[in-house]
Amino acid sequence: MDTKLKVLIHGTGFAGQGHADAFRSAGAEVVGIVGRTPSVLAEVAAKMEIPYSSTDWQAALQTCKPDIVSIATPGGAHYEPIKQAIEFGCHVFSDKPLTASGETSAELYQLAKQKGVKTAFAASFRYMAHILHAKQLVASGAIGEPVEVECISHFNLERDIPFGWSHRKEDGGGRLNNNFTHMISIVTSVIGEKILAIAGDVRDDLGKAPIVEGVHNFKTRRDFIPKDLNDPALEWGESNVEWSYTVLAKLESPFASKPVSALFKHGGLTPKFDENHIVFYGTKGAIFIKGHYGMGPLYFWDKNETWQELPIPQEIAEDLPNITGDTERNWHFLAREFVKDIRGEAFTPYPSFKEGSQYQQLIDLIRNNNNWTDVSHLQ
Template sequence: MTRPKILVAGTGFAGKGHTAAFRAAGTQVVGMVGRTGHVVRDVAAELAIPYAGTDWAAALSELKPDIVSIATPGGAHYEQIKQAIAEGCHVFCDKPMTTKGSTASELHELATAKGVKTAYAASFQYTPSVQHAKRLIADGAIGEPTEIESISHFNLERGIPFGWSHRAEDGGGRLNNNFTHSLAIAQALTGGDILQIAGDVRDDLGRAPKISGVHDFTKRRAFIPDDLDDPSLEWGESNVEWSYTVMARLGSPLARQPVSVLFKHGGLVPRFHDDHIAIYGTKGAIYLKGHYGSGALYVHDGSDWIETPTPADLIEAVPKGLGETEQCWHVLVNHFLRDIRGEAVPTYPTFAQGSLYQNIIDVIRKSGTWAVISEVTP
C-alpha cells in the first residue's frame, strides 16, 4: 500500500491528534467527518484536510479510504466502525471501543471475518517510562512480579459541563476513559493475560450543568459556570461511575503464580501523595510516578528507592514536542501502519483487546461480587 488514504471521524482533540499522527507516519488524510457542519468545515480548513462532511456513509463511499480513524465519543463508534469494516477499511479506534461488550465483540468478529486490521488506542503503555519498567521487569530486575497497584485521584471539577463523559450510552465513565489505559499498562508490564476480575463502582457526581458551546473535550473547564447555585442553570443527570476499585489476577510468563493487581481511581477526590503505579516482585520493586506511570521511575534495591533514568533509545522512540497522549498515538499509529504493510511489529492493542475490555467493564459495573455479611453462615 503506497501512501494510504485516511478518513477521520471526529473534530475535537482526538480527531486533530489522530490526524497529526497519521500524517507524521506518511499517510494522506483525505477527509474528516463531524456532527456539526460549520465545525467540521472550520477544523478541516485549519488542518488543510480537503474533504469535510457530516455524513459518514457518504464520505466512505466517495473517498474510499484505506484506513479510518475513529476519534468521536464512544457512543458514536459502533455504526461508524461497522460501516467502515463493510467497506474493507482498516480501523484505528480510540477508546472506549463501544458502549458495551456485546457490540464490541460483534465488531471484533466482523473485522476478523473481513480480514481488516484494527488498532485500539489504550495507548499510554507507550510512554518511555512504562516501556522502561517493562524492560526492567523482563530482565529480572525485581525477580518474579507478584503484585501491582495502580492508584489515581483526579479531583475533577464537579461543575464540568454535562456531556458525553457523563452518560453510559455515549461512552462515558471512568472505566471507559481511565481504567482501559491502566489495565493495558498492567498487561504490558507483565506480558500477562487477564485471568480473573472483580470490582465496584460509584457515581459520586450525580449531575452536571448543561452549558452550550463546548466542543473540544480538553477545554471544557473553561465553560464551568462561575455560580453553580444559579437558579437559571439546567442540569443533566450522570449515570456512570466517577470512582472505581478493581482487583485482577493476571497470568504472566514471568511469574509462577498469578500477579495480583489493584486499580483504585477516584475521579472527584484530591490526591495527597503522588498518583503512581508500583510493581512488586520476589527480589525488588519498581515505582512509577503519575497516574499512568509516565513520571520518574524508581527501583528498590533491597534497602532504598533509587531513581533510575530512562534509556536514551526509549526516549528517542517517541516524537518530541508533543503531549503524552499525542506521543502515544504516534507510536501506536506507526505499529498499526507497519502491520498493515506486512512488517514484523511488537504486539499492540487491537479489537481483540478492546472487545475484551468492554466485556470486563460490563462485569465490573454490575458490582456483583459482594457478599451480604448478615447472610453469611458463621
C-alpha cells in the same frame, strides 16, 4: 507498498485532530474528515488543510475510499461508523472505549476478524517511556518474579464540568471507559496480556452536572463551567455512570509461576494527598513510577534495599516520537506501528479490537457490582 495509505477521520475535536497529526507523521495521507456540526467541521478542515469534509459518514467512505479510518468520537458513537468501515474493507484505528457495551464491542471484533481487516485500539498510555522501561526491567528479571501491581490515582476533577458524553453510560462515559482502559493496558503490557479473573466496585459520587451549550472540544470543557451555579434558569443533567472505581485482577505472567495480583484504585472526583503512582512488586525488587499513567520518574528497589531513580534508557528515548504532550505522543507511537503493520513492515505489537472488546466486557462485569457477600447478619 509505495503509495501513501489514505486515512479518513471521524471526529473534529481534540482526538480527531490528534489522530490526523499522528497518521500524517506516520507517512499516511489524511484525505477527509467527518463531523457533526457543519461550522466546526469547516473550521477544523480548513485549519488542518484536510481536502474533504462531510457530516455524512457513509458518503465520506464512498467518496474518499480510505485504506484506514480513524474513530475519534465519544465511545457511544463508535458502533455504526466502525461497522460500516469494516464492511467497506477499511482498517480501523479507534479511540477508547471501543463501544458502550461488551456485546457490541465483541461483535465488532469478530466482524473485523471475518473481514480480515487490521484494527488498533488506542489504550495507548502503555507507550509512556517509563512504562516501556518497566516492561524491559520486568522481562529481564530485575525484580524477580512479579507478584503484585498497585495503581492508585485521584484526579480531583471539577464537579461542575458541563454535562455531556462523559456523564452518560450509553455515550461511552465513565471512569472505567476513560481511565481503566489505559490502566489495564499499561499493566498487561508489562506483566502479561492474559487476564484470569476480575472483581470490582464502582461509585457515582457526582450525581448531576450543568447543561451548557457550545462544548465541542473535550480538552476545553472546563472553560464552559457556569460562573453562577445557583442561577435558577440553569438546567442540570443526571449522571448515570461511575466516577470512582476499585478493581482487583489476577493476571497470568510469563515471568511468574503464580498469578499476579493487581489493584486498580481510582477516584475521579477525590483529591490526592501524595503522588498518584504505579508499582510493580516482585520477589527480588520493585519498580515505583510516579504519575497516574506512568509519567515518571521511575524508581527501582534493588538488592541493597534502597530506592534508586533510573533514567530512561537511550534506546527507548530515541524510539519515542518527538511530540509534546503524552496523549498526542502515544497516539503517534500507536499510529506509526499500525501503519507499519498494514504496510507489511516490522512493527511493535499493539492493542487491537481484541483488547478493546475484552476490556469492554470486563467493564460490563465490573459495573454489575455483584461481587459483594452480605455479612450484615453476622453477629
